[in-house]
Amino acid sequence: xxxxxxxxxxxxxxxxxxxxxxxxxxxxxxxxxxxxxxxxxxxxxxxxxxxxxxxxxxxxxxxxxxxxxxxxxxxxxxxxxxxxxxxxxx
Numbered sequence: 001x002x003x004x005x006x007x008x009x010x011x012x013x014x015x016x017x018x019x020x021x022x023x024x025x026x027x028x029x030x031x032x033x034x035x036x037x038x039x040x041x042x043x044x045x046x047x048x049x050x051x052x053x054x055x056x057x058x059x060x061x062x063x064x065x066x067x068x069x070x071x072x073x074x075x076x077x078x079x080x081x082x083x084x085x086x087x088x089x090x
Contacts, residue, residue, distance in 0.1 A: 004089040011056060011082075015049055023049035023078040049078035057081070 015021040022028065023046055031038045054073065057063060066073075071084060 004085075007056060007085075008090075011053060014052060018045075018048070020045050020049045020052075024053075024082045025079065027077065027079055046076060046078060050076055050081065053078050053081050057085070 012021050012024065015024065028042065028046070031042050033039050057066060063071075065088060066084060069084065069088060072080070075081065
């Protein structure tokens with residue numbers, strides 16, 4: 001439980017430095033692709049948040065537990081990964 005609290009604090013702090021921690025708490029809908037700048041900002045933020053989050057889940061015993069619980073590592077929504085971790089270790 002202590003490791004989970006450290007993980008949560010660290011990932012929130014890291015993503016929060018760039019304002020990306022919002023992707024952990026909210027399903028931010030995809031903006032209109034016609035607004036190219038807004039869409040690119042959303043896509044980059046979501047991608048960075050997912051990448052940073054998934055980097056912390058690479059240890060084999062963590063990945064195995066996530067996979068046993070139906071983890072879809074290809075899901076691009078950072079909140080999906082964060083919520084699954086919370087459901088298992090939170």
